[in-house]
Amino acid sequence: MDILAAVGAWEQGARNERKDVEMVQTVLTRAARLLGWPDVDPKGVDGGIARPPRKSSTVQAIQAFQARAGLSPSGLLAPGSADWQRLVQAVDAAPAPPGGDSFFPFAKPAVADWTHPPRSFGSRRSGGRRAHAGCDLYAPVGRLIHAVRDGVVIRDPYPFYAQTDALEIDHGDFVIRYGEIKPDCALRKGEEVKAGQVIARVGLLVGIQVPSAMLHIEMYDGSASGPLTAPESASARRADGVPFLRRADLIDPTPFLNTWRTRLAGT
Template structure:
């Protein structure tokens, strides 16, 4: 895997830029509906403007395999939202919450404390129960810098209602490697690093 890293700004202005290795995209395809737009994007209004969307929503059918974005260790697999679970993985200094995954167990051999490898299947897309007029199957993808402590959800905090090391995952998803020979849609990170970052060579099929 490429050794390139992407610099990411914390939601706290006094924090330094965080270097995160280039990720593997958590799905084997790019969602038809862009995670840059509408209610799917990071920072979109929720609850009539009372909080901000803390991740990117990647629409995919229920049961679709979800892959680890990097090597890591499973921290939590627990109830999350509308009868789905969240899988939290420490990827070696940064944390990803793969939210709204299936609550019906992890792949064989995986449990809290298990080590996972980049590109390994770690969960399946869940189904949100009870939503009306909205897409109900997706990964809700959150990214954390790793310097925070305590649970990732922090309802006592303003705006995102998340821990202070929450990061915008959008640029990392944009430059993520696909498992089967294609990169995601080309984009640049001018706002984050001051110059475009060249796209990587994709990983071979696994």
């Protein structure tokens, strides 16, 4: 894990590239939660650093960590610097909190619940000929999507539905397809992600009857192999036999999301 350019205080020469800022904010957020250091909490993951004379919660969080680590509180983290390496090492060495280390994929609640049709798992699709294979989390276009748990990207982002993409991540106990994301995800197959890390953004479905924005979450227990989208002959099925047109190890994300809803990413 590394950043490509300096992040932090503008007056110290920071470039504050969006993806670098998001990474630093994600690591600081994890440090605050895992290590019990509230002063190193950047108060959110938004990819931005306020310019002086406004105060930046992220710069304050960097300075707080540096002070705790016995480093000069410059408010700057540079690629490969001792400050950045100490921060990453502190988080990596932290014990997992009780109850696991999983998050809701947003830093804010979804706009609507995912337990009622048409958003819920198993809802009617295609006039009842197939069942909805996931849960839809409605949110504004561009909202940051966070990894629910540590994991490894198992496929490059690819076109999914109505001019949006999908990303597949193996989270160990399960595989998640993060669907209907913006087609600008930079992650690639083989890359590791950390719980709470920003991985993508909510996309806009276009070319359909009602343009809309959401994160489509599908989950698989990993007991099967091959493409997640499957023909009817090999598909998982609803209790009444209606096919999902998905791999046989498809599972319902609803109970997971109901648990994670109290652990918003970045909190």
